[in-house]
Amino acid sequence: MSGRMSRKRRRLIAVLAGLACLGGAVALVLTALNDNLTFFVAPSEIATKAPAPGRSFRIGGLVEGGSVSRTRVDGKPAASFRVTDGPGSVSVTYVGILPDLFREGQGVVAMGTLRPDGVFAASEVLAKHDETYMPKEVADALKKSGQWKPGS
Amino acid sequence: MAITLHRFANPGQFLRLSGRILPYLAVAGVVLTLVGLGWGLFFAPADYQQGDAVRIIYIHVPAAWLASGGYFGLALCSLLSLVWRHPLADLAAVEIGPVGAGCTALCLATGSLWGRPMWGTWWVWDARLTSMLVLLFLYLGHIALVRAFDSPERGYRAGAILALIGVVDLPVIKFSVEWWNTLHQPASIKFTSAPTVFSGMLWPLLISILGFSLGFAAIVVARLRAAVMERRTRGLLLARAQEAA
Numbered sequence: 471m472s473g474r475m476s477r478k479r480r481r482l483i484a485v486l487a488g489l490a491c492l493g494g495a496v497a498l499v500l501t502a503l504n505d506n507l508t509f510f511v512a513p514s515e516i517a518t519k520a521p522a523p524g525r526s527f528r529i530g531g532l533v534e535g536g537s538v539s540r541t542r543v544d545g546k547p548a549a550s551f552r553v554t555d556g557p558g559s560v561s562v563t564y565v566g567i568l569p570d571l572f573r574e575g576q577g578v579v580a581m582g583t584l585r586p587d588g589v590f591a592a593s594e595v596l597a598k599h600d601e602t603y604m605p606k607e608v609a610d611a612l613k614k615s616g617q618w619k620p621g622s
Numbered sequence: 623m624a625i626t627l628h629r630f631a632n633p634g635q636f637l638r639l640s641g642r643i644l645p646y647l648a649v650a651g652v653v654l655t656l657v658g659l660g661w662g663l664f665f666a667p668a669d670y671q672q673g674d675a676v677r678i679i680y681i682h683v684p685a686a687w688l689a690s691g692g693y694f695g696l697a698l699c700s701l702l703s704l705v706w707r708h709p710l711a712d713l714a715a716v717e718i719g720p721v722g723a724g725c726t727a728l729c730l731a732t733g734s735l736w737g738r739p740m741w742g743t744w745w746v747w748d749a750r751l752t753s754m755l756v757l758l759f760l761y762l763g764h765i766a767l768v769r770a771f772d773s774p775e776r777g778y779r780a781g782a783i784l785a786l787i788g789v790v791d792l793p794v795i796k797f798s799v800e801w802w803n804t805l806h807q808p809a810s811i812k813f814t815s816a817p818t819v820f821s822g823m824l825w826p827l828l829i830s831i832l833g834f835s836l837g838f839a840a841i842v843v844a845r846l847r848a849a850v851m852e853r854r855t856r857g858l859l860l861a862r863a864q865e866a867a
Binding site: 478481482485488489492493496500504507508509510511512530568569570571572576579594595596597598599600601602603604605606607608609610 | 668670701741787818
């Protein structure tokens with residue numbers, strides 16, 4: 471009986487030890503790859519985290535209120551706006567159709583390159599949605615009562 | 623622990639008990655799913671930003687929860703099978719696989735359908751979406767591996783090891799939206815803070831999650847019963863053949 475129990479115990483210890491080693495290895499790999507696993511960098515991190523000039527990367531943040539201007543370039547819709555994360559902000563230009571959820575004060579992720587003049591030329595703009603879900607009436611009521619926290 | 627395990631390890635006991643529970647499980651699952659989906663799809667309010675597109679959450683969130691929860695169950699059965707050689711756990715791991723894979727595929731498909739109009743893209747390689755895709759491949763790998771051996775026992779062992787290795791993906795899926803910047807939004811329902819979903823949307827969502835979960839359990843129990851009976855039939859046929867020989 472004790473022989474059977476100890477075999478089970480040995481198998482349990484082997485499995486748990488294996489899992490612990492594997493977990494540790496994965497944690498180390500993910501930590502090492504941390505910067506690459508990040509989908510976008512914030513405007514305030516561009517100075518430290520942006521890749522070499524000419525290489526494309528993604529920036530993410532909120533569209534600054536009142537900064538959006540829509541134009542047309544060669545008959546195609548175009549837009550320029552500023553993306554901010556609070557401490558930093560960057561100007562973005564984009565030629566193409568913006569997604570439905572793109573609006574001022576909302577999260578956005580843009581893929582493109584940083585031009586020498588510091589303007590981010592986007593080749594793709596994606597809207598980012600936050601984790602709040604509510605009907606329009608509730609949103610309006612919150613705005614009216616001054617409890618609205620955009621981008622929270 | 624060993625005593626309780628051995629009681630449930632008795633397939634006859636399992637068939638009796640599960641036969642009594644299964645009808646209730648199935649009816650409750652179907653009714654709650656219909657109530658949750660009907661409420662969510664037709665009566666819950668539209669979102670202030672997304673409009674009617676928000677209604678995908680009544681399918682997407684339960685599917686995502688069951689994809690991860692199902693895999694956790696699969697890994698637990700694999701542990702029981704590997705360490706305690708629990709005969710029912712072997713079969714349970716095999717039977718959970720395809721159901722969980724279906725939920726994962728449903729989660730990815732509905733997310734993609736939502737992403738196109740809302741984000742502006744069907745797919746991005748951000749940490750959440752990628753780790754969920756890895757989960758689908760883990761399920762598919764498990765389905766293939768447990769059936770790849772002539773001896774079922776060896777298939778169970780190999781599948782169990784793969785399932786346990788894959789467990790590291792679960793925390794990565796869960797915390798990907800907190801550890802790294804992702805396009806996917808963070809969790810709205812957490813144990814640590816109040817949900818950020820309006821109550822008129824939260825209730826149908828919770829009912830739908832419960833309904834999907836009971837339905838998932840009912841399907842797995844039904845498959846497991848079939849597997850146990852199949853094994854018994856095979857044993858009987860084998861015994862009869864030996865007797866005749």
